[in-house]
Amino acid sequence: MDKNVTANYIRNRFDPADRIAIVIIDRAKNDTKQLITTAGREMAPEYQAWLRHENAQRRDVYVGMNPLREDARGRHKEDVDRVKHVYLDFDDDAVNKVNAMMERDDMPIPHAIVNTSPGKYQIVWNADRFAESQAEWLMRRMSREFGADIAATDISRVLRLPGLNNWKREQPFMVTVQSRDGRAFTPGDFPAFPDRDLPAKVVNRQRVPGSGISQSEKDFAFARRELERGASPDSVQRQIEAFRQDKPNPTYYARHTVEAAVRKGYSRDTISR
Secondary structure, X not given: OOOOXXXXXXXXXXXXXXXXXXXXXXXXXXXXXXXXXXXXXXXXXXXXXXXXHHHHOOOEEEEEOOOEOOXXXXXXXXXXXXXXXXXXXXXXXXHHHHHHHHOOOOOOOOOEEEEEEOOEEEEEEEEOOOOHHHHHHHHHHHHHHHOOXXXXXXXXXXXXXXXXXXXXXXXXXXXXXXXXXXXXXXXXXXXXXOOOOOOHXXXXXXXXXXXXXXXXXXXXXXXXXXXXXXXXXXXXXXXXXXXXXXXXXXXXXXXXXXXXXXXXXXXXXXXXX
């Protein structure tokens, strides 16, 4: 195995200044260690040598798939700075499920297919212009659509690093990756998957249990935040439209939401009709 595989995987997923979590698990001692470093430092030869040393001691090595905030000391959802990846984790009957997904013309081609153990795969897309809630919504819908692990759909998830051994079983398994270049995908590049949890009329009105916050209120908060960051109203409208395909008229709903945010003074730009 090329010793540069791990560093190249990080290089293709992150910017050098991105703060990422490295998680090392020693199953024999029931010990978990988490470190937060920059992707640039993680790619350095001495850091890569240290990871290989840890892995050689039968310790599993994982990486957080989304960069953390500057002040983050942990790896909770609120510590995530922005979404750079969406992903799926396939266990049972993974080969057939991944092949079926890849055969769909409306699915973007993954940037990485990681073989984590015999017959098990993790699929990764580089992502751009995703809100946190959008990314998790998409990963949950794709998991149900293609039969992936529904538990592996949070934005703070760690996945295995290619180029290192998986020590979960007695015999080690070298984690490999098939990678490709290409632009990061936005929400509109993915299909509008049906919501298989609740009927559309219920979904449109649902509130997060215990939060008192409706999805429409979360959409408005997303529009406000993106406009404050300098995103154009047209861009924000397209993202909300792609996200809220459960609405009878997603275009009207998205335009109305962004217009409301503009009227509140969060942007001086105008929205295209």
